[in-house]
Amino acid sequence: MPYDLNGRPEQRTRLGRLLGRLSQRTVEELTPGHPGLVPVAQSADDAAASSAVLDASPGFVPEAQSVLLHVLELPSGEVDEVLRLVAQDRYERMAPDGAATPGPEGVETVVVARVQKVDALHVSQERSRMAGVTARHRGRAVLWQVLQIPA
Secondary structure (H helix, E strand, C coil): CCECCCCCECCCCHHHHHHHHHHCCCCCCCCCCCCCCEEEEEECCCCCCHHHHHHCCCCCCCCCCEEEEEEEEEEHHHHHHHHHHHHCCCCEEECCCCCCCCCCCCEEEEEEEEEECCCHHHHHHHHHHHHHHHHHCCCEEEEEEEEECCC
16 A cells, blocks of 8 residues: 555545556555665764755655654653654554664664655654654654665
């Protein structure tokens, strides 16, 4: 199912659904844990503009469905509440890739992701949302990535 810029399933008209059935085209369902995903854009710099990062990423395909991933550092006691809050926006917790370095005592690295179309405006909004949620729970947003299946 395709997702829109806000990570919600796209609403298709009757005609669109009919044409989709008539084309007999099978579209593989993209999930945050899809094995073929590769990072096509990322930044750990809070000051870097999302548009600049996306524009500088030659592998990024704006029309393609993507997975927007955020790496967060949170106090252990705040993880469940932050996960509950971001789940309201369809974010799922992902297993860390093991590349993250251990944080200070009592701090957990948490990775959340969701499927959506990506553009600079919506990446910026999601970065801001993650920064706000983590700050309210004494944590911080460390990194964001856009993952896509290579063309």
